[in-house]
Amino acid sequence: MRVPETALSLTLFVIQSLNGLQLGVLLFLMAAGLTLVFGIMNFVNLAHGSMYMMGAFFAASLYQYTGSFLMAALLLAPAMLALGLAVEWVALRKLYQRDHLDQVLATFGLILFFNELARILWGPSPYYMEVPEFLSGAVDLFGIRYPAYRLLIIAAGLLVALGCYVLIHRSRIGMLIRAGATNRSMVGVLGVNIVLLNSLLFGLGAVLAGLAGLLAGPIMSVQAGMGEPILILTMVVIVIGGIGSIRGAFYASLIVGVVDTLGRTLLPALLRSVLERSSADIAGPALASMMIYLLMAVVLAIKPQGLFPVRNA
Amino acid sequence: MNRDMSTAPLRKWSAAGAIGIVLLAALAVLPFYTRATADPFLLTLASRILIFAIAALSLNLILGYGGLVSFGHALYLGLGVYAAVIPSFHGMDNGWLQLLIAVLACGVTGLVTGAIALRTQGISFIMITLAFAQMFFFLFVSLSQYGGDDGLRLASGSNFSGVLLTEPRTLYFSAFLVLCFSLYGCHRLVHARFGLVVRGAKSNEKRMRALGFPTFRYRLALYVISAILCGVAGLLYGNLTQFGSPSYMSWTTSGELIVMVMLGGMGTLFGPLYGALAMILTEEGLKSITEHWMVIFGPLIVLLITVSRLGIAGLLQARDGDGAGPARGGTRETAWAPPALDNDSQPANNTEAKEPT
Numbered sequence: 001m002r003v004p005e006t007a008l009s010l011t012l013f014v015i016q017s018l019n020g021l022q023l024g025v026l027l028f029l030m031a032a033g034l035t036l037v038f039g040i041m042n043f044v045n046l047a048h049g050s051m052y053m054m055g056a057f058f059a060a061s062l063y064q065y066t067g068s069f070l071m072a073a074l075l076l077a078p079a080m081l082a083l084g085l086a087v088e089w090v091a092l093r094k095l096y097q098r099d100h101l102d103q104v105l106a107t108f109g110l111i112l113f114f115n116e117l118a119r120i121l122w123g124p125s126p127y128y129m130e131v132p133e134f135l136s137g138a139v140d141l142f143g144i145r146y147p148a149y150r151l152l153i154i155a156a157g158l159l160v161a162l163g164c165y166v167l168i169h170r171s172r173i174g175m176l177i178r179a180g181a182t183n184r185s186m187v188g189v190l191g192v193n194i195v196l197l198n199s200l201l202f203g204l205g206a207v208l209a210g211l212a213g214l215l216a217g218p219i220m221s222v223q224a225g226m227g228e229p230i231l232i233l234t235m236v237v238i239v240i241g242g243i244g245s246i247r248g249a250f251y252a253s254l255i256v257g258v259v260d261t262l263g264r265t266l267l268p269a270l271l272r273s274v275l276e277r278s279s280a281d282i283a284g285p286a287l288a289s290m291m292i293y294l295l296m297a298v299v300l301a302i303k304p305q306g307l308f309p310v311r312n313a
Numbered sequence: 314m315n316r317d318m319s320t321a322p323l324r325k326w327s328a329a330g331a332i333g334i335v336l337l338a339a340l341a342v343l344p345f346y347t348r349a350t351a352d353p354f355l356l357t358l359a360s361r362i363l364i365f366a367i368a369a370l371s372l373n374l375i376l377g378y379g380g381l382v383s384f385g386h387a388l389y390l391g392l393g394v395y396a397a398v399i400p401s402f403h404g405m406d407n408g409w410l411q412l413l414i415a416v417l418a419c420g421v422t423g424l425v426t427g428a429i430a431l432r433t434q435g436i437s438f439i440m441i442t443l444a445f446a447q448m449f450f451f452l453f454v455s456l457s458q459y460g461g462d463d464g465l466r467l468a469s470g471s472n473f474s475g476v477l478l479t480e481p482r483t484l485y486f487s488a489f490l491v492l493c494f495s496l497y498g499c500h501r502l503v504h505a506r507f508g509l510v511v512r513g514a515k516s517n518e519k520r521m522r523a524l525g526f527p528t529f530r531y532r533l534a535l536y537v538i539s540a541i542l543c544g545v546a547g548l549l550y551g552n553l554t555q556f557g558s559p560s561y562m563s564w565t566t567s568g569e570l571i572v573m574v575m576l577g578g579m580g581t582l583f584g585p586l587y588g589a590l591a592m593i594l595t596e597e598g599l600k601s602i603t604e605h606w607m608v609i610f611g612p613l614i615v616l617l618i619t620v621s622r623l624g625i626a627g628l629l630q631a632r633d634g635d636g637a638g639p640a641r642g643g644t645r646e647t648a649w650a651p652p653a654l655d656n657d658s659q660p661a662n663n664t665e666a667k668e669p670t
Binding site for chain 2: 038044091094095101104105106108109110111112113116117120232236238282285286288289290294296297301304306
């Protein structure tokens, strides 16, 4: 029996929306760490993408070594925390009070270093990480089959978003972090070790980025330089969301994820119905890859501070 | 604090300026040396240095003098390259037309993206310039009829009324001339009223606006000029590599341009030339040691920034024996803040100007 065309495109739409949601959740894991470090420490950390890449490589190696995905995830967290703290301590701590240009350049240097390091340690060719067996099936969602692993990514990401909200808005540490964002020296004077707090924040960002790397590992190829495309998407996210705002990062991640994914699948088809086939085939992919940047340009043209500006910034 | 370098034409020979002139003279006679030794590699390397010096100089205009940290300047280099590659792919090798295309493409792109990006400041500006460059990067990656990700060979060199730009020595001297003119133009520009306004906006934008200067328009004009100059460098680069690829506008190239400007000395005339020279030579040196040269190069950048923010030209200036020696102890801001806008130095300037009479 022929499936009606509308039903087919609806299925496609739902699946692509879920894919977009999944990309958005990954972006949020990246954006949360980046926007906190930006907003609170006023520090531009381009090496955040390298943390994601190192997380993916660590996870792939740990998974291969232990044979258990959960074990790899458990071991990854302390490893990423250690890496984040080490990077912060060795290279970046001296740069907090410098202007953004110095920070951009220093972290640019770190990216070059980590990319090449990954190439030396794990070789230049992509590294494949398998989807864990118990998640390799598909789940039936109201008649639409969707891979279980991708659903796990969405669930894990939403859980982390909730955790971040509780940590920042409901816990004592979160209160100190927010206070530090408003007036760093005052919090220091009140007897809080603000340097340690900043290091922890940086470490937390590295763990979240590593988690994103772990989750992305089985669905994208793990290779040197994999951090930069997602880093740039993450930057678009935090610029749209408003720098320093976790809430903004959350909504903007989902928007960017869904717009990017739907744009890539639906736009070429949409153009084909308007334009001639040959010109649509040229314009479609080109426009689709520019979509989120155009979105960002529009947002900034209307609200230069982003959708959810932080008041005290 | 008043070094008076910025209001008066180069009255006193500074070490940085003198070494710059000597360097230019050496670069001018280099092709004669390479002809004698028949060493094509050296000439290509030197051409690359010259072209990147032009690109870095264009970035220095907005970064060093304007205080606008653009992390997407390679976009204009790439547009310039494609302004040569795409027309020649369609059989149009007229260099003048290609130059016109490069200027128009970079000018219009700079105007539109600049108008949006300049609405923001600080971190956002860095991100937006980066994102715009990425946008064009992905655009050219998806243009499969022009080679997409794999790039496209330059079908035939830019033909400037019979003079073919792909001929190594022609290319070298063209790049050299463009560099000399840009150095002169940059010197005139930053010392003109326009340049003073832009530099004033860098040190204190609020004050400049309170004085009634529409800083946005000045900055946008500077951004467009910088974009166009970088596009010209791109046109030359396309003829040097005879290849166009999206990787020329990748964010790593933008980062390398910033490193050149920082390494040479931000907001100094010859800084970009020193920076391009030092960076490309370091790169080549490290490449000859190990294939994984970036493992050394990355930490070197971190080290450079942690240790010194002055750059080569800044260090030369600091060494320059003039009493106060502001560059050594002072921050970058004070080292080249325009004295004419500084309350304290205003009277000093006037008296100095009257002295000779």
